[in-house]
Amino acid sequence: MRQLTPRKTIARRAGRERDHFDAHLDALAELELLADCNRDELTSAASLLTQLSIPAGETLLRENTFGREFLIVADGMLEVTRQNGEETEVLGVVGAGGVVGEMSLLDRIPRSATVKTITPATVYAGSSREFFALLDVVPAAADRIVATARERQERNRAA
DSSP states (O other), rough: OOOOOOOHHHHHHHHHHHHHHHHHHHHHHTTTTGOOOHHHHHHHHHHOEEEEEEEOOOOOEETTTBBOEEEEESSOEEEEEEEETTTEEEEEEEOTOOOEEEOOOOOOOBBEEEEEEESSSSEEEEHHHHHHHHHHHOHHHHHHHHHHHHHHHHHHHHH
């Protein structure tokens, strides 16, 4: 039996970690929000985001609370609702590539909606600090996120 030297063991471990990191970058690059990013931007985004797997039926963000985080949906479906008097109004469904929680962070106001998982979901989460860092280091994503937030604000005003 051939025995690995410490140097070979470290090299194998580094290779597995590199393969895992490359797969992580590939997963991020598949998201429409980050599709136009170069490798450096994807690497920066990866360092700012935490991947989470969440079961169906979980509340991720609550209406009227102050935002401390945002989420980018990698897989699954999220339902966005808000209270309208005694009734719960469904505002929409967000799937892969969508972002939620951005409006509260951008405008520094309480959340305008509640977000729950409809199906099991995989999301990339980041804090407020990480959100603004992402906007700085990934300009293409910043443009899309700001445009999405403004579009949602217009719809909320019209409703």
